[in-house]
Amino acid sequence: MTFDLPYRPRRLRRTENLRAMVQETHLTASQLVYPMFIEEGITDDTPISSMPGIFRHPEATMDKAVKEVYAAGIRSILLFGVSHHKDATGSDSLKHDGLLARMITRAKEACPDMTVISDNCFCEYTSHGHCGVLTPDGHVHNDHTLENLAQQAYVCAKAGADVVAPSAMMDGQIAAIRAKLDAEGYEHTPVMAYASKFASGLYGPFRAAAGCELKGDRKTYQMDPANAREALREAELDEAEGADILMVKPGMFYLDILARLRSQTHLPLAAYQVSGEYSMMCYAFQNGALDEKRVVMESMTSLRRAGADIILTYFAPKVARWLQE
């Protein structure tokens, strides 16, 4: 007997069973998080023009929207408030009866089994659209914002949030939030850190969706898309401060960060497929350029393969339905 042929691993893909046995990456609905927009003071679901198929749901009828998502197989949501009570500090989000707290409580009442994640930032609640308190010269005041973030996270935990997810990218935010939650008796509430959040052009549709148009930019506190090592360092600091889950945002343009982070940490990783990623794919589907199901599922696989345990995506209910088929 001679073995003059090279080893041919493609034989492992010859039948469906064999393919399934050697498949390295799997996706289940339990790994998906669906971001939802809840607006106060409106009566009808309002389509978001820059995000096909995505709506701002009225606070008054959000129960129905949350139950529909649950029925689709989604067990985790991330809530964004569209506030009609904005001011310089985003004070509405610090109140126990503000929109942020109310929508968390309401979601938990609608579906007690749903994991409700709070987005902890101020840009949805400030009149200037920045992620914190401004100094007189127009910069975000890091340490003053930290105090507010800690308070806001506490308000969310008290309202029923299962996970708090600070996204403001202030230095020291994880430690500040952890300390406050522990002091208030919420030592078991995990913190999902937007550890590597890049100053990306892909957030455009979201800002329209969440009604937080910004004067200026966030380049002083979000990451430079050119910097990978700095992003890994930020994640390292968040882990040291006590983060329970680390997130990379956006997803598909930053798969290298995700993969490198996967080999750096043992914490669960999340990837946020952001509004711009969602919309560019939707426009390609609408124009017949790409096959929706195939490409969306491939994008999910790419995020999982790069190292994401959790995927935040506006496609979540669709993906969950496809997984059931």
Ligand SMILES: [Zn+2]
């Ligand atoms: Zn923000």
